[in-house]
Amino acid sequence: MRTQVAAIEFGTSKIVTVIAENGGFNRCDIIGSGTVPYDGYQGGDWVTPNRLAQAVYNSISAAEKDAGTKIKDIYIGVPCEYIHVKHTEATVPIRGERGRVSEEDIDEVQDMAANVFRFDRHGGNVIHRSPAWFSIDNGKRTMMPLNVQGQNLTACVSFIVADQVFLDDMRSLMDSMGLGINGFLSSSFGEQLLLTSIEDREKPCIFANVGFLNTEVSVCEGDAMVYHAVLPMGGAHLTEDLAQAMEIRGDEAEQLKRCFMLGADRFDLVNPPEFYDESGRRLDYKAEFVKECMKTGVDELCGMIQMTIEDAGDAVLPRSQVYLTGGGLALIRGGREYLAGKLKRPVKVPAIKTAKLNSPVYSSVMGLVDLIFDSIEQRSPEQDTLPNRLADGLRGLFNRR
Secondary structure, eight states: OOOEEEEEEEOSSEEEEEEEEEEETTEEEEEEEEEEEOOOEETTEESSGGGHHHHHHHHHHHHHHHHTSOOSEEEEEEOGGGEEEEEEEEEEEOOSGGGBOOHHHHHHHHHHHHHHHHHHOOSSEEEEEEEEEEEETTOOOBSOOTTOBOSEEEEEEEEEEEOHHHHHHHHHHHHHTTOEEEEEEEHHHHHHHHHSOTTGGGSOEEEEEEOSSOEEEEEEETTEEEEEEEESOOHHHHHHHHHHHHTOOHHHHHHHHTTEEEETTEEEEOSOOOOBOTTSOBOOOOHHHHHHHHHHHHHHHHHHHHHHHHHTGGGSOTTOOEEEESHHHHTSTTHHHHHHHHHTSOEEOOOOOSSSSOSGGGHHHHHHHHHHHHHHHTOOGGGOSHHHHHHHOOTTOOBOO
16 A cells, blocks of 8 residues: 655755655655745754745645645654754663573663663754664674674664754644644654665765755764764855855856866866846956855865864764765765865765656755655554654654654
8 A cells, every 4th residue: 555645844945845655665756846945044043934934835835736635744854953963872781582682682772872861861852763883792883783692782872853942833833734743854864864775874974965055964874873063054155155256146156156167186167157247248257266266165165074074083984985965066067076085085976766856955855755654664553652663763763743
């Protein structure tokens, strides 16, 4: 039986609503989508809160029209600026038969980690709890401790906490539209699990999501997000720098930005367009000046990403893979290669395997949809309670409201 779900995701330049159906064999079909421009959020605040409700309504209405159906309940992706991540470790004696790790041992060590977290938590609402790794007798980290023999089982468990104000605002907004909320999930977490395999996450994976107004840097290991930071710079700042330096409109600066060709040791301006002032006179500009302006901004962004990765400390390894998502840098030709050269790390722009919304700018919302179906598939009706979902430690668990 096909299950249909609706989800809404908030970016810093757009709001996206999707209606999807599971197609079996680990695939889903997007049957409707609605993308509406919006001024987004910055520093934890909505840029234009008075326009939020209308933008949400327009996005949902467009998705309904595209799918030919009505939305009654919806999942909400919590934006990166409204979450924080904390992880704790706990150790329990192995009580399984013949000293082998049992499912009860795995549950117990995660419950103990949750108790440690509750003692040390700082407000908000836990929307995901998942293990980063297990170890037996302080040995090698593994995600498959079941039936391994030893004396003590240790787990590192991650908790993603959503800002309470955001949750309350969304409940009020959806209630005013007559919509129920199925759950709150982290779009960033869903993106990580969608774009990497279990084998990839045996070692820490770094994500750099360069959006419109901000850049999110996070680290995923095992089935967990173990580090998270938001930088106050995105693709819009590169566009703004060009617009101010050239004294041209923002849309013209965006057009000019797409004419750059970058590489590991390359920064070229290829076939730039001509611009005219209000009187129709062509604007003269030197290509080297434009290149220097753009390079200054891109180098600043790359430097901020590098410093944030360094701040992650032991959460990353010297050669941890970087996954570049979002449209702020990935859509600039050669942006991946240029970032790799600056970071001295391998950088990959992962592909989104769907006919609709297959651009890097939609990786977050596709991750959100994947997380929803993963959660549904891993629950049985008798287990569908909040304590059980939080205790399972499986990826993609969420609070159902």
